[in-house]
Amino acid sequence: MEMIWQGIIAAFHLLVTGDPEVIAITLLTLKISVTGTLISLFIGIPLGTLLALKSFPGRRFALSVVNTGMGLPPVVVGLWVSIFLWRSGPFGFLDIMYTPTAIIIAQAIIASPIIAALTCAALQQTDPKLRLQIQALGTTRFQYTWLLLNEVRFSLLAAIIAGFGAIVSEIGASMAVGGNIQGQTRVLTTATVLEVSKGNFDIAIALSIILCLLAYAATLGLTLLQQKQQGGP
Amino acid sequence: MLEAREISWTQDHKDILRNINFHLLPGECVGLIGPNGSGKSSLLKILAFLETPTSGLLYFQGQPVPRKVPLSIRRKIAIVFQQPLLLNTRVFDNVAIGLKIRGLSKEIIQERVNYWLEQFGVIRVSKQLALSLSGGEAQRVSLARAFALEPDILFLDEPFSALDAPTKECLRTDLAQVFKATQTTTVLVSHDFRDVVQLASRALVLLNGQVVAEGSPPELLRSPPRGEVERFLAHFAS
Numbered sequence: 007m008e009m010i011w012q013g014i015i016a017a018f019h020l021l022v023t024g025d026p027e028v029i030a031i032t033l034l035t036l037k038i039s040v041t042g043t044l045i046s047l048f049i050g051i052p053l054g055t056l057l058a059l060k061s062f063p064g065r066r067f068a069l070s071v072v073n074t075g076m077g078l079p080p081v082v083v084g085l086w087v088s089i090f091l092w093r094s095g096p097f098g099f100l101d102i103m104y105t106p107t108a109i110i111i112a113q114a115i116i117a118s119p120i121i122a123a124l125t126c127a128a129l130q131q132t133d134p135k136l137r138l139q140i141q142a143l144g145t146t147r148f149q150y151t152w153l154l155l156n157e158v159r160f161s162l163l164a165a166i167i168a169g170f171g172a173i174v175s176e177i178g179a180s181m182a183v184g185g186n187i188q189g190q191t192r193v194l195t196t197a198t199v200l201e202v203s204k205g206n207f208d209i210a211i212a213l214s215i216i217l218c219l220l221a222y223a224a225t226l227g228l229t230l231l232q233q234k235q236q237g238g239p
Numbered sequence: 240m241l242e243a244r245e246i247s248w249t250q251d252h253k254d255i256l257r258n259i260n261f262h263l264l265p266g267e268c269v270g271l272i273g274p275n276g277s278g279k280s281s282l283l284k285i286l287a288f289l290e291t292p293t294s295g296l297l298y299f300q301g302q303p304v305p306r307k308v309p310l311s312i313r314r315k316i317a318i319v320f321q322q323p324l325l326l327n328t329r330v331f332d333n334v335a336i337g338l339k340i341r342g343l344s345k346e347i348i349q350e351r352v353n354y355w356l357e358q359f360g361v362i363r364v365s366k367q368l369a370l371s372l373s374g375g376e377a378q379r380v381s382l383a384r385a386f387a388l389e390p391d392i393l394f395l396d397e398p399f400s401a402l403d404a405p406t407k408e409c410l411r412t413d414l415a416q417v418f419k420a421t422q423t424t425t426v427l428v429s430h431d432f433r434d435v436v437q438l439a440s441r442a443l444v445l446l447n448g449q450v451v452a453e454g455s456p457p458e459l460l461r462s463p464p465r466g467e468v469e470r471f472l473a474h475f476a477s
Contacts (some may be wrong), residue, residue, distance in 0.1 A: 007461075013347045133324070134325050135320060135322060135324055138289060138320070138324075139320060139324040140317070140326075141289065142287065142289060142314045142316075142317070142318040143336060143340065143388075144310065144316075144337065144340065144341065144388075145340055146310060146340075149340045153326065153336070156326075156328075157326055157327055176308075182284035
């Protein structure tokens with residue numbers, strides 16, 4: 007019990023004094039997670055829209071693959087991205103293994119199916135009569151899609167929250183493709199695991215508190231935006 | 240303005256519409272009347288280019304309408320459905336949306352939206368969220384949205400049927416005044432002949448996907464064709 011208490015005290019000390027390494031890890035985590043989320047938005051929203059609104063052969067199969075992707079284990083993503091980015095792999099010439107870029111790619115692969123599946127579900131839940139009404143307003147295909155996406159914007163924000171949550175909390179992929187290299191690819195999750203393995207519970211607790219605060223701050227911001235737009239209490 | 244020749248529509252191996260001939264003159268309001276399942280809403284969707292007929296031809300302003308209806312034609316019509324079907328945004332933006340997608344200037348949008356909200360008595364709620372309105376208010380906003388487009392043809396698909404009796408009566412009276420002032424060419428679908436009597440100058444009665452009677456609404460009430468049409472219209476004789 008005393009160890010936990012001392013760990014918490016040491017953690018707050020690290021946080022208050024602004025330990026340079028902890029700050030660097032936090033900023034890198036933020037940069038990687040935000041970039042990964044943004045990329046997954048650019049992939050996930052158009053993919054989800056296509057699956058929801060366009061009829062084509064194999065659509066149901068594609069949807070089932072995307073839905074399965076929602077539960078894709080990060081460590082599996084890490085393994086396959088490693089195979090592709092490995093020096094002898096198909097994309098080895100890019101020489102980005104064990105870099106933040108590799109982590110971003112892996113994390114975007116983790117979050118894209120989540121955002122795509124939730125976008126698709128949100129669009130499919132819209133009233134078919136409302137879709138007809140939007141069409142009847144004289145919309146082009148792009149305007150029609152844009153208005154429908156705007157109509158489900160609260161669900162899209164929930165999808166973004168879910169995508170960011172999956173990215174910021176994963177460890178398997180970051181460890182596999184980033185390698186947890188100090189000052190280069192060490193992020194909050196991998197650093198926490200490392201410190202636990204070394205028995206440095208104070209630093210591990212400090213990192214875990216920051217990770218939780220980071221996740222909370224980001225989701226709080228998105229939630230407030232969602233509720234403000236929805237006119238909630 | 241609009242003409243349909245020998246329109247038929249089959250869906251899931253079922254004949255919804257059979258050999259319908261229809262014409263609409265500029266400035267007139269034509270009522271499509273019939274019991275539930277008679278095919279009147281299906282006919283409206285075809286006339287409004289929301290569905291493609293299985294066979295038959297449509298002519299808009301004298302020109303045949305291609306199967307893939309061009310945007311320039313689709314933008315000349317407006318539709319109001321039974322439900323208001325407003326977007327989850329403010330009332331003003333709901334009425335403005337059709338004008339925005341047509342690329343009109345801010346000044347024109349502002350002027351036109353306010354004018355039509357005023358005409359339908361809902362200007363006071365223009366800043367409210369559309370989904371917070373009552374059924375009557377929402378349907379007025381829906382009508383304002385359609386009229387703001389200044390369409391060549393307005394299609395009304397059971398616009399009063401989701402409203403309670405007093406609200407319906409009030410809105411029908413207001414709409415009659417707007418029709419009188421604007422002379423908007425309109426197709427009105429209703430299962431209630433009273434709507435047609437008050438608003439339309441001509442009525443077509445549909446039964447089982449076919450037009451079985453046509454004439455001025457009072458004339459149809461006075462001397463309906465014998466059989467099913469007579470029985471259907473008898474409900475409204477009083």
